[in-house]
Amino acid sequence: MSESNFKDLGLSEEILEAIEKLGYKKPSEVQEKVIPLILKGKDVMAKSQTGSGKTAAFAIPISEKIELEENKPQVLVLAPTRELAYQIKEDFGNIGRFKRLRCSAIFGKQPVSVQVNELKQRVHVVVGTPGRTFDLIERGALDVSRINYLVIDEADEMLNMGFIDQVKDIMKKLPNKKLTLLFSATMPEEILELSKRYMKEPISIEIKAKSSVADRIKQIYYEVENDKKFNLLNKLIYVERPESAMIFCRTKENVEKLTSQMKTKGYSCNALHGGMLQDDRTSMMNKFKRGEFNFLVATDIAARGIDVEDVTHVINYDIPMEKESYIHRMGRTGRAGNRGTAITFVTSREYRFLEEIEEQFALKILKGDIPSEEEVKEGKEIYNKKLKNPVKLKKAKNKEINKEITKIYISAGKKKKIRPGDIAGTVSSIEGINPEDVGIIDIQDNFSYVEILSGKGELVLEGLRNKTIKGKTIRAEKAQK
Template sequence: MSEVNFKDLGISNDILKALEKLEYFVPLEVQKQVIPFILKNKDLIVKSQTGSGKTAAFAIPLCEKIEIEHKKPQALILAPTRELALQIKEDVSHIGRFKKVRATALYGRHPIDMQKRDLKQRVHVIVGTPGRTMDHIERGNLDINEIKYLIIDEADEMLNMGFIDQVEGIIKKLPDDRVTLLFSATMPERIEEICNAYMINSKRIEVKANIDTTQKIQQIYYSVEEDDKFSTVMKIITRDKPGSCIMFCNTRDKTEYLSKLMNEKRFSCATLHGGMTQRERIQTIHGFKRGEIHFLIATDVAARGIHVEDITHVINYEVPLERENYVHRIGRTGRVSSKGIAITLVSHREQRRLDEIESYLEFEIPRGDLSDLGDDLFEDKKMPKERTRLKLKISKTSEINREITRIRINAGKKKKLRPSDVMGALTNIEGISADNIGIIDIQETCTYVEIFGGQGKKVLKDLKETTIKGRKFTTKEIHNRN
């Protein structure tokens, strides 16, 4: 029997083209099971582990079902954290790139007026955290009257973080005639109540991992006193020579302390915690994804929503305060079909928390022998001249962006520019058709346009002699980092 591919699932060419460039060649199990039902507009309750490929499982059919010419939002995706909301928004945008699907993210600690401006554009998919999404609904910024699809992602985490009442409040405001999709790693009673109250003849799907987590992720702990933890980390690095690695701490002060020690040893590292601005957090995550940052030292803010390929090691510098966070932390490695290593350093006073985690997991984490770690090559007297560096990673999205040029036209709403004006001017250029033009984003004083098919240079050149609404405007290419 031949292997199922995305075309077999009924996915159109514009989406298939993006999937190929993103290196989504064969559907994963959750995608094979979920996509056909979403395409049939069936309510779904999906129990699936993080890292199983579930985001693409709903993003692919969602992009397929979006009606591009429709002006009001058609899909609302709710996520528990800012990081996850941004990740999903990026995934939807990349998958829907050639179909011209436009998504925007709504989350706290980001200027609400900037988000309001985005919502005035044609936006097909809204991805938001519950609090900020409800805020926009109550302010009248977000029109939800024509939402056809509601996706509740990581519902159990919504419950754990105290957001589930806000989620229910949003559900009550949405049109009754919609498709509701709920994704969760576990199904607590409160989540079941939500499903029973707001879903119609729903289909339940449970996707078990092809490889059990205990097989995918090699877990081990070392019993070591607090003052000896850093030297133990150095021995682990000497022995394992990890690739991309996340080190977890319980507080922002500890992340800064550990970062200072790592920097003194000339390691490429950065911190990630709730005290940073959203811009700083985004820049740090992108740097880590690209391989510019070797070691990410983070609080549990990073345990959900960071989907980075090829994380070889997770090191719990401190045992997490909440047992569920242990699962979220180690789940940053061993994603999809990869394998990974999770190492926990346990001081005497943390032993009880480790016991609670093992009871929760119903799994005894093996204890490592410190003598097996050998020496610390990074002691001052043995300090190597060259520090191990990661090779910069080539983002999968760079393949999509390679043939897309993003240009800026120095005119916008203040010049009464409309998308039809820009489209008309561009299609008047010889050899340029509507198929070469992606999303047109008109802002107050400027306009951003995506040009497909490697035609960007030609458009930039010819626009110098082309008028829009009878006037010539300056243009330039905008370079995005992947």
């Protein structure tokens, strides 16, 4: 592959600055191939494994092309799970930060009213799960008349989860003149049908994994009955000493039970499952990404499309019933060129599931030897010593971007007839502030938020002390994170 650079792709300064601050050094293979095609206005079908950098492959060129002044959404991204939708929205927000892109994530288990209000403001990019997206289009809350870009992410997952008909229903409601981009780890017949029917001469791209899964991820299984699983898990934790691990259970009850058993033993762990409120799920995921705890015990919702760097181990405490879930769970480790270990517990009655997984995906999962008392004792001493060292938290991906941005709360909103232009005008009139220093403005009924870029937040707070907006006295303070 030629040594290419993001600067060679003809991107604007705002986008280049954001991707540099996000730590993107050189385009990955999928980015190198896909970005120029989207910039040229071509439909793309990309077969690419998770962890290959595909979100940025579509978010970078689309962010480049968006027209800021257009009030209606121009981009619709469909994703199979809430977690993935939220993550893509965050990625778009970070990449388009200096361009002032506004992004919204819409999904179930969150009040419709909140999402409807958000969509009443100018939003450039909408990322949603198919059910809620279709619902909001039907209600007239999501206007799709100006959609120029449709992205279908993890298309094969949409199929597995039974969302493909909803995806088709949404596609029928979108303008004919648009770019359609489809990303999938596999290309089943139905996905190919979808592309034939709804895409215009799509360019097919296949990104071969640099090294096979078998090279990157050590796969082992242990035969163990249900009542002995926890005992075996303890032994393996001491012997394997995971830096960061995801432990998968079949049901949320199993997740809760195992988390409480692990906490009783003093392990640094937390739970993640579909019964939790979305904000709690998001917060838990972010804490795990930062390395605030070592073990995330989860149902399969966390296996799909979640990108956490440096997960050293995936442990299938319960073997998955759906064969594809094994691949998705395993894909949480060994990402971005790292190595990983996938461990599966199998009861005697479940052995055939293991054989089916091996057969379908041509995998060789080796039988593990249960560690000896000697190994466990030695491992436990090392593990306990390691626990005494303070954990160094990982830096959030967008820390560099956010460093220069201050979010300011202003005590006036729609009810006082305040519009974005009023806030932008007042802020820009402060000495030392240019219109380019004003970021995203978010106006609610009784208050507003404005992001100030270029590290000039304090200057603006000072300047707003003796300013009025539209003749109204306001209170301005740093927004609570």
